[in-house]
Amino acid sequence: MKILSIETSCDDTGISIIEATGGINNASFKVLANNVSSQIDIHIPYGGVFPALAKREHEKNLPLVLEKTLKEATAKAGQAKLKQKNGINSNPGIDAITVTHGPGLEITLWTGIVFAKELAQKWNVPLVPVNHMEGHMLSVFGKGKGSFKIPKIKTPVMALLVSGGHTELVLVKKWMDYKIIGQTLDDAVGEAFDKAARMLNLPYPGGPQISKLAEEERKNLGSQIFSLPRPMLYTKNFDFSFSGLKTAALYLVRDLQKENPNILQDEKIKAQIALEFENAAIECLVYKTKKAIEKYKIKTLIVAGGVSANKYLKSEMEKATVATAGQAGKNVKLYFPPKELTGDNSLMIGMAGYINYIKNKKKVPKIDSIKATGNLRL
Numbered sequence: 466m467k468i469l470s471i472e473t474s475c476d477d478t479g480i481s482i483i484e485a486t487g488g489i490n491n492a493s494f495k496v497l498a499n500n501v502s503s504q505i506d507i508h509i510p511y512g513g514v515f516p517a518l519a520k521r522e523h524e525k526n527l528p529l530v531l532e533k534t535l536k537e538a539t540a541k542a543g544q545a546k547l548k549q550k551n552g553i554n555s556n557p558g559i560d561a562i563t564v565t566h567g568p569g570l571e572i573t574l575w576t577g578i579v580f581a582k583e584l585a586q587k588w589n590v591p592l593v594p595v596n597h598m599e600g601h602m603l604s605v606f607g608k609g610k611g612s613f614k615i616p617k618i619k620t621p622v623m624a625l626l627v628s629g630g631h632t633e634l635v636l637v638k639k640w641m642d643y644k645i646i647g648q649t650l651d652d653a654v655g656e657a658f659d660k661a662a663r664m665l666n667l668p669y670p671g672g673p674q675i676s677k678l679a680e681e682e683r684k685n686l687g688s689q690i691f692s693l694p695r696p697m698l699y700t701k702n703f704d705f706s707f708s709g710l711k712t713a714a715l716y717l718v719r720d721l722q723k724e725n726p727n728i729l730q731d732e733k734i735k736a737q738i739a740l741e742f743e744n745a746a747i748e749c750l751v752y753k754t755k756k757a758i759e760k761y762k763i764k765t766l767i768v769a770g771g772v773s774a775n776k777y778l779k780s781e782m783e784k785a786t787v788a789t790a791g792q793a794g795k796n797v798k799l800y801f802p803p804k805e806l807t808g809d810n811s812l813m814i815g816m817a818g819y820i821n822y823i824k825n826k827k828k829v830p831k832i833d834s835i836k837a838t839g840n841l842r843l
């Protein structure tokens with residue numbers, strides 16, 4: 466079946482069309498078109514996402530991205546039925562629509578939902594609401610183009626979901642059946658990266674900026690100048706906390722500025738702070754994940770969400786999941802998303818939507834009952 470998917474949970478307007486086949490344990494996908502329109506440039510002057518502006522941009526972008534996506538998918542599908550006959554009002558061969566209904570910014574989620582509802586009614590197709598975090602989880606099996614399938618994976622499975630709004634360790638009993646075993650008690654790790662970047666006068670979104678500085682500085686192999694805390698590292702549970710780390714970075718910058726108001730013009734100092742911040746944040750993520758792997762005897766680890774683009778996180782997780790001497794064959798299979806799907810995209814919403822749809826035996830909620838839920842849980 467051909468699925469059109471819509472994602473507007475934050476500042477990316479995503480629309481894609483995939484062809485999905487197979488059952489819950491052997492689902493296969495072919496990408497017919499996948500587009501994301503980023504609003505980063507518009508939000509840079511505000512140092513973060515400005516919700517009312519994001520809403521306006523989504524409303525402006527959705528019809529444009531839809532038109533582009535339909536054109537591309539029609540060209541790709543060739544003979545295979547996907548045709549745009551009489552403009553947007555006639556169904557071009559879509560069998561279902563999926564849309565993110567949370568978590569995220571309610572005001573922007575609504576733009577996608579309202580748009581999706583209109584299309585679903587016009588085209589007379591089911592509308593499947595999808596949890597954004599479930600999308601991130603499945604993104605590790607996707608690709609930005611071509612074909613792919615969800616492989617059979619060894620259980621028990623755990624997911625570390627790390628984004629601008631979430632930091633959670635999730636036991637995956639089966640697809641669509643989850644238990645959160647640990648989460649942040651305050652800031653999400655991506656949010657902490659973004660705030661630390663702001664302290665260093667780096668532009669939004671700060672995560673990639675901090676990690677770029679840190680990566681270069683790590684290569685220098687010099688001694689580290691600063692030391693920041695690793696909050697909750699040794700607590701018995703699997704929860705995280707990043708607000709203390711953020712505050713410690715803030716105090717460090719403030720104290721340095723007392724000595725020298727122009728300290729942030731010193732690129733070396735900035736890179737050293739970025740390096741220590743990244744080391745501290747990633748150590749917290751990896752240490753707790755490793756402990757959970759041991760406790761739950763995890764065989765498959767999924768790491769997903771915007772922060773999964775962090776190269777240091779990936780290399781540290783690779784080390785943590787490789788068997789040590791004497792434990793041959795005990796490797797944990799590790800999945801990260803491909804680079805093009807680490808950030809917000811609608812392809813992952815299509816994948817999760819399809820799995821939901823077949824798991825629920827093609828039953829979907831009444832269209833009027835679908836609404837945006839900012840703090841939607843897994």
Ligand code: KG4
Pocket residue numbers: 475627628629630631654655656658659670671672673676770771772773774775776807808809
């Ligand atoms: O999943 P995502 O695109 O949006 C949300 O659902 O929140 O995640 C965005 C977050 C931002 O906080 C961004 O700074 C962070 O992911 N991020 C990174 C990196 N790339 C993106 N954080 C650390 N290192 C990166 N390379």
Ligand code: ZN
Pocket residue numbers: 597601628629770771808809
């Ligand atoms: Zn996200």
